[in-house]
Amino acid sequence: MQHIETEHHDGTSDATPGGYGNRRRPGELAFGALMLAASLGLLWSAYGISGFEALSAPGTVPMATALVMVVTAAIVVAKTARLPLVPNETLARDIVPATVLVFIAFLIAYGLLLKPLGFIPTSALFLIAAVRILSRRNWTWTLLVSLGSLAVVWLVFRIVFTVLMPSGIVPEAEFIQVFRNLFNGGGA
Amino acid sequence: MMQALMGFLTVFSQPELLLLVGLGTFAGVYVGAIPGLSVTMAVSILISFTFSWDVYPAISLMIGIYMGGVYGGSRTAILLNIPGAPSAIATALDGYPMAKRGEAGTAIGVTTVMSFIGGFVGIAVLALAAPLVSDFALGFQPRDYMLLAVLGILLVGSLSQGSLVKGIFAGALGITIGAVGRDPLTFSERFTFDFQILEGGISFIAVMIGMFGVSEALQQLHNVDKAAVRQKIGRIVPSLGTVKKHLPLSLQTSAIGVTIGALPGTGGDIAALMAYDHAKRVTRNPERPFGEGAMEGLVAPETANNAAVGGAFIPMMTLGIPGDAVTAIMIGALFIHGLNPGPMLMIDQPDMFWFIVGALVTANCFMLLFGLTGIRLFTRIVEMPRSVLIPLIMLLSIVGAYAVNNSITDVYWMIGFGVFGYFMRHYGYPLGPVILGVILSRLLDDNWRRAIISEREDLGRFFEGVLTSPLSLVLFVSVVLIFVSQTPVWAKGKALLFSPKESAKQ
Numbered sequence: 260m261q262h263i264e265t266e267h268h269d270g271t272s273d274a275t276p277g278g279y280g281n282r283r284r285p286g287e288l289a290f291g292a293l294m295l296a297a298s299l300g301l302l303w304s305a306y307g308i309s310g311f312e313a314l315s316a317p318g319t320v321p322m323a324t325a326l327v328m329v330v331t332a333a334i335v336v337a338k339t340a341r342l343p344l345v346p347n348e349t350l351a352r353d354i355v356p357a358t359v360l361v362f363i364a365f366l367i368a369y370g371l372l373l374k375p376l377g378f379i380p381t382s383a384l385f386l387i388a389a390v391r392i393l394s395r396r397n398w399t400w401t402l403l404v405s406l407g408s409l410a411v412v413w414l415v416f417r418i419v420f421t422v423l424m425p426s427g428i429v430p431e432a433e434f435i436q437v438f439r440n441l442f443n444g445g446g447a
Numbered sequence: 448m449m450q451a452l453m454g455f456l457t458v459f460s461q462p463e464l465l466l467l468v469g470l471g472t473f474a475g476v477y478v479g480a481i482p483g484l485s486v487t488m489a490v491s492i493l494i495s496f497t498f499s500w501d502v503y504p505a506i507s508l509m510i511g512i513y514m515g516g517v518y519g520g521s522r523t524a525i526l527l528n529i530p531g532a533p534s535a536i537a538t539a540l541d542g543y544p545m546a547k548r549g550e551a552g553t554a555i556g557v558t559t560v561m562s563f564i565g566g567f568v569g570i571a572v573l574a575l576a577a578p579l580v581s582d583f584a585l586g587f588q589p590r591d592y593m594l595l596a597v598l599g600i601l602l603v604g605s606l607s608q609g610s611l612v613k614g615i616f617a618g619a620l621g622i623t624i625g626a627v628g629r630d631p632l633t634f635s636e637r638f639t640f641d642f643q644i645l646e647g648g649i650s651f652i653a654v655m656i657g658m659f660g661v662s663e664a665l666q667q668l669h670n671v672d673k674a675a676v677r678q679k680i681g682r683i684v685p686s687l688g689t690v691k692k693h694l695p696l697s698l699q700t701s702a703i704g705v706t707i708g709a710l711p712g713t714g715g716d717i718a719a720l721m722a723y724d725h726a727k728r729v730t731r732n733p734e735r736p737f738g739e740g741a742m743e744g745l746v747a748p749e750t751a752n753n754a755a756v757g758g759a760f761i762p763m764m765t766l767g768i769p770g771d772a773v774t775a776i777m778i779g780a781l782f783i784h785g786l787n788p789g790p791m792l793m794i795d796q797p798d799m800f801w802f803i804v805g806a807l808v809t810a811n812c813f814m815l816l817f818g819l820t821g822i823r824l825f826t827r828i829v830e831m832p833r834s835v836l837i838p839l840i841m842l843l844s845i846v847g848a849y850a851v852n853n854s855i856t857d858v859y860w861m862i863g864f865g866v867f868g869y870f871m872r873h874y875g876y877p878l879g880p881v882i883l884g885v886i887l888s889r890l891l892d893d894n895w896r897r898a899i900i901s902e903r904e905d906l907g908r909f910f911e912g913v914l915t916s917p918l919s920l921v922l923f924v925s926v927v928l929i930f931v932s933q934t935p936v937w938a939k940g941k942a943l944l945f946s947p948k949e950s951a952k953q
Contacts, residue, residue: 277874278875279875284873301623305638313904314904315899319896320622321623324619324623327619354873359668359669363866366865370855370858382842386839390838393834394832416846422850
């Protein structure tokens with residue numbers, strides 16, 4: 260099949276993963292080495308499940324797959340180490356720019372705050388901060404868009420799909436009950 | 448027969464289901480069209496919201512999104528030269544040049560009709576072939592299932608355009624993730640590292656949302672400043688003459704689409720690229736050269752990627768092996784609803800199979816309807832700034848991961864796998880095999896143990912069984928061939944066979 264250039268070195272598709280065939284991206288070798296180390300750790304752990312007790316033992320398939328991981332990761336590391344670096348690419352600009360790091364931190368912060376603060380305040384904080392950073396628009400626009408989007412998400416998922424999220428500091432159930440009473444009263 | 452007919456008609460007889468398929472298809476067209484929102488991501492997020500529903504409404508919505516989403520990617524490929532979905536990469540090659548000539552309406556019309564034709568061919572093949580494959584699969588031994596699982600994971604790794612070694616690594620990683628927790632047979636702890644939290648295993652939905660949703664959103668942060676381009680839309684519905692002219696190519700590429708779609712782990716992306724390549728080779732005198740607005744360059748990939756949808760359901764429904772990432776997620780949805788995809792599903796609950804066929808037919812019709820209408824509104828919606836879209840995808844991913852078990856741990860898993868998947872994307876590790884590995888881990892493990900126990904723990908007897916059973920032998924040879932076909936020895940041998948002179952020079 261003729262090669263069709265899709266410029267997917269960043270892997271935006273499941274069928275066309277990123278990377279370059281004949282060059283090494285910044286951090287690629289370290290990532291490979293990390294995978295190899297993790298695979299070795301998993302192989303050790305898999306051996307600990309049942310050792311070489313029997314072919315049908317619970318640890319046989321985990322040991323086999325961990326061994327496959329070790330072998331393939333070692334091949335990847337050996338191959339990657341021989342490749343020249345991609346010119347004009349840096350780790351900080353092309354792989355993990357500051358925006359990506361900031362958003363990973365935002366996601367972790369969201370996870371940590373979700374239970375104590377609750378879904379609405381945490382999501383509001385997340386959306387306001389994220390939209391403000393990415394759009395670089397004024398506060399009025401940011402607040403309108405973020406809180407408007409949050410209202411739509413909340414209505415769709417909390418009311419229509421009845422997804423239960425942590426309420427935290429907001430008495431969400433009471434609010435919903437007040438609205439239900441209002442509508443019931445209106446309808447009666 | 449009556450049960451099959453009842454199953455097929457279920458979707459048409461219940462307005463709620465019809466509405467959900469329509470809603471799903473409509474949403475799918477837009478989800479597929481918006482760069483940064485993939486169908487896989489949308490379905491993986493959706494599964495967590497619909498798991499408390501009945502199975503029919505949940506599947507209706509997912510099928511609509513799937514069918515609409517595969518088509519929707521072509522819209523932005525044509526209008527903005529940004530494929531909304533990977534399956535529309537080839538569409539952009541000729542669609543955008545047409546749009547630049549002011550023929551965006553014609554291009555959209557042709558892609559819609561061809562997607563409709565491709566979709567129908569795929570569904571027809573599914574309806575005809577699946578019962579036969581299913582009957583055949585009833586004779587499968589545990590070792591065949593085990594080999595099939597290995598084959599499925601390997602195919603994903605080898606047919607995706609990256610390195611096979613990285614594909615195999617990803618597949619093995621997926622199986623390992625799937626093995627975390629207590630072994631269901633012996634209750635032994637596996638990869639728990641004495642953490643109680645790991646004893647229940649890792650939620651595959653959290654893995655899926657992280658890998659496909661969060662990693663994609665993080666990836667889109669690189670493109671946040673790309674501006675949208677405005678377009679003019681002309682005549683949309685193509686003439687009968689145009690459709691007739693391209694029907695032979697459409698049927699050929701439908702066959703490519705459905706075949707590629709039926710191979711575990713491939714799907715619309717590869718089907719579209721192969722169909723485009725086929726069109727380039729068989730079209731003798733295109734009105735315009737390929738890459739400069741050839742109509743054939745639109746017809747081939749768009750027919751193939753929609754035909755691949757029906758194809759992807761064949762291994763999923765008959766063998767319990769997903770045809771692509773979306774069907775892998777749908778298998779998860781069926782599991783959640785207490786159903787077990789595979790040959791027994793076709794026997795025990797044929798109505799479910801025929802319901803899926805009915806839902807696909809309906810979604811295909813809705814796709815034609817939504818595809819030919821609302822294009823002006825569409826151009827406004829796809830201009831939604833990424834600065835709003837990306838945070839919303841992240842928010843939906845979090846809500847989705849939390850909603851499955853009301854567990855904050857799943858959110859952490861999702862974030863972890865999202866970040867990990869982001870690096871995997873950048874360094875050329877395919878994500879599909881990880882998900883397939885997680886899904887197939889149990890199938891592989893259980894069937895290996897059953898097979899080896901039945902051979903009294905004797906590896907020699909096991910291989911004797913493989914070599915003496917025609918089916919096992921075919922599967923085993925396929926596994927070996929995939930390995931060998933990726934080695935330098937194979938490449939050298941192929942070069943010697945097909946162009947001995949050039950090889951000799953080298």
